[in-house]
Amino acid sequence: MDKHNTDYPRTQTQVWASNWMRSSASPIWGASDVFQSSSFGTSVFGVGLIGVGCQKILRTFLIYAFFLCSFLFNFNSLLPSENEHSPNPRLYQLKIFGDKMISRDKIQNWFKLSKGDAVSKEIIKKRGQGVLEKFVEDGFYFAKFDSVVFQYNPDSTRANVSIYINQGQKIKVDLISISGIDEAQKLVRDLGTQPGRDFNEKILQEDIESIIYYYENKGYPYCKVTVSDLSLDNSSKNESRINIKLKVDPGQELTIEEIEIVGNEQTKESVILRELPLEIGDIYNQRNINRIESKLQRLGYFKWINPPQLELLNDNSGKLIIELAEGHYNRFDGVIGYNPATQSSQGFVTGLIDISFGNLFGTGRQIEVHWQRRTEETQNLRIRYLEPWVGGLPLNAGFSFEQLIQDTSYVQRNLGLDFCFQFSEKLSFFTQVSKRDISPNSLGSIPFGIPKSNSLNLEVGLSYNTLDNLLNPSRGLHYTSAFEWGRKTVEKSSNESETLDNSSNQKRLLIDFETYFPLFRWQVLALAIHGRQVTSDEPVIPITEHYRLGGARTLRGYREEQFNGSRIAWANFEYRYLLGRYSRFFAFIDTGYFFRETVENNSVARIQKWKVGYGIGLRMDTRLGLFGIDYGLGEGDRLSNGKVHIGLKNEF
Incomplete structure (x- = not known):
């Protein structure tokens, strides 16, 4: 070419x-x-002149020619x-x-x-x-x-x-060997650098780091690996080959004899030590030490945790130093919503308050209080207490009480005993034994046919959480699923036979899944999918067993609990622009589904619908706490009919 x-x-x-x-x-x-x-x-300039025989004209010409030549000289000096x-x-x-x-x-x-x-x-x-x-x-x-x-x-x-x-030729690995240890053959087999493969300096560096990490996890924190020989053979015209020799010095095996916690002012040292993935007297293990920071961070007690430092006490023992700073343990979460007036009803205010005491007296004990006004005449109250590390095991136990006043129809009360076993900082297993009582009001028992009943329930489930930030995540996922089995007994009326069995079996399924994908700088795509279902031996599942859908935490753009059904599902899509560690602006689209069966004119009618809501929202970290506002529109809503939800999360 x-x-x-x-x-x-x-x-x-x-x-x-x-x-x-x-x-x-x-x-x-x-x-x-x-x-x-x-x-x-090249660039060429030409000048044509007409000569005159007169001396004056010639003199004038010479003068003009002089200035013209000077001009051309200076002009050409400016050209490339x-x-x-x-x-x-x-x-x-x-x-x-x-x-x-x-x-x-x-x-x-x-x-x-x-x-x-x-x-x-x-x-x-x-x-x-x-x-x-x-x-x-x-x-x-x-x-x-x-x-x-x-x-x-x-x-x-x-x-x-x-x-x-x-480009030249690549270098082939001819031989790689390890000296100084008894496990040389085993380690060589696991290396990425192998005879016959192309030599790559980056892969060799990763191999050296893997050898060091291998011995760090066996109790040798001061392991050294050196390249004792690196020889290149260029004798072949077709390819170059290289011989690599590594020398490993594991150093002295080390035991953790002391663990020092620095910076805990209220949290008891024993509370922190029990959360660590190692104990005093354990052989040094780098894998477990790397887990300390994330494991303590998930407790929610600390602002920051520095990577643990190792201090050598003598030839075979050391002290682990963990430096941290305590944060706020308690949280307040409040939401105020306004539902605009419609042709059949006036506008009204809804509200929600969550108060959590996350580290009572520095012991890790928790108390949670939840109150919510869903509609003008519907209120919900829930109280929960949790005792951590029962019997010295990563087992949390507690009890809960919940009361729901559903407008003028009925009152529902739940009393539960909760257990949660923490397999790791990401995976946990939970179970609950609960008793549920339903008492109809005089206005609800007749028109809605709600009988007085009680049920005994057993729920089991698991939770898996890899979110990088609990308040404003940018990557990771959170999955929860639970199954509940219950035995329900309906109180017999005065005209029913004593031999009539008013008991029925109930089954409930709960699934929650949310995940986050970082897209571009400061931009995150959030996706959440939720599902609820209840089945029963009863011909038609009564309204007291239905799930509710609609509002700030499920289907935005609709009133709180506007829809109900024995089977519901909803999905939330958000495109977020991160404004800070806890702040963001986002646009959302929510979609929801509900299904229920009702008795109309002595026949069973099935009702199922899909609903869509959309809007925008803001979360802003302020001195008062994390301020949030959502504006949502439902199907057929005009801008003036949008639902507004204002919230505030505060740590104290």
Whole structure:
């Protein structure tokens, strides 16, 4: 191919000669770098004059000629010479030649040059250095650039750049061995660097780190690995081969004899120590030490936790130092909502309050209080207490009480005994034994046919949580599923037979799943899917057993608990723009589904519908706490009929 061929007519071409850059630890920029030029255009000025025989005219002509020549001389000095071009030419096209193993598109991306970018010898040199480093990362240690050709358009404002590359051969691993330990053969088998494979410095570095990490997890925190020999064999014309010898010095085995906690002012030291994945007297294990920070952070007691530090006490024992700062244990979460007036009802205010005491007296005990006004005549109250580490095990036990006043229909009370076993900082198993009583009001027992009843229930479930930030996550997932079995007994009326069995079996299924995907800088896509279902031996599941749908925490754009059903599901999609660690602006789309059966005119009618809501929201970290506001619209709503939810989360 002709190096001087060009897409431009009447072009000017400059050739940056061979071997101007090589891939090495210190690239060569020496005297062999030659800059040549050829095929330049010229600029010609012509002047025509009419001579006159008169001496005066001749004298006048000579004077004007002198000034004209001076002008032309000064003007030409401002024009680009044959070896000069526009100081800021723009790239028109970048061409790569000579590549074999790596695609041209990939190499062009390495240069990070696009059409219209400024281009020059210095820019190509600087970008070329980074490209050669990429070649080395891919195992091409002998890669070099043979030449670079600049082809300019007539006014030198644009340039085609052609780069000729010699990638060279890859280096094959001939032999790798380990000395200094008894487990050499086992470790060699697990390495990524193996005989017959291409040599890669990055993989070798990862192999060395894996050997160190292996011994750190066996009690040797001061393990050393050195490359005792690295020899290159170039005797073969077809390929180069390398021999690698590693030497391992595990050092002295270490035992953790002391653990010092620094910075805990209220939380008892025993509360922190019981959460650690290691104990005093354990052999040093780097894997467990790496888990300390995340495990303590999930307690929610601390602002920050520094990576643990190791202090050597003697040759075979050490002290682990954990430095932290306590944060706020208690939380207040309040939400105020307003439902606009409709043709059949006036507007009204709804509200929700959650208060949590997360670390009572520094012992890790918890008390939670929840109150919610869902509609004008519906209120819900829940109280829960949790005792951590029962019997010295990662087992939390507690009890809960809940009361629901459902408008003028009925009152429901739940009394439960809760257990939660923490398998790890991410996975937990929970169960609850509860008794549920339903007492109809006088206005609800007749029109809705709600009888007095009670049930005994057993619930089991699991939770898996990998969220990176509980209040404003940007990645990870949170999954919870639970199954409940219950035996329900309905109180017999005075005219029912004593032999009639008024008992029935109930089954409930609960699924919650939420996940977060980072997209671009400060942008996150949030997806949540939830489902609830109850089944029973009863011909029709009564309204007292239904789940509720609608409002700030399920289906935004609709009134609190506007819909009900024996089977409900909803999904929340949010596109978030993060404004800070706890702040964000977002747009949302919610979709919900409900299904129920009702008795109408002595026949069973099935009702099922899909609903969609959409809107925008804001979460802002303020001095008062995390302020939130959502504005949602349901199907058929005008802007004036939107639902507004205002919330505040505060830690104290």
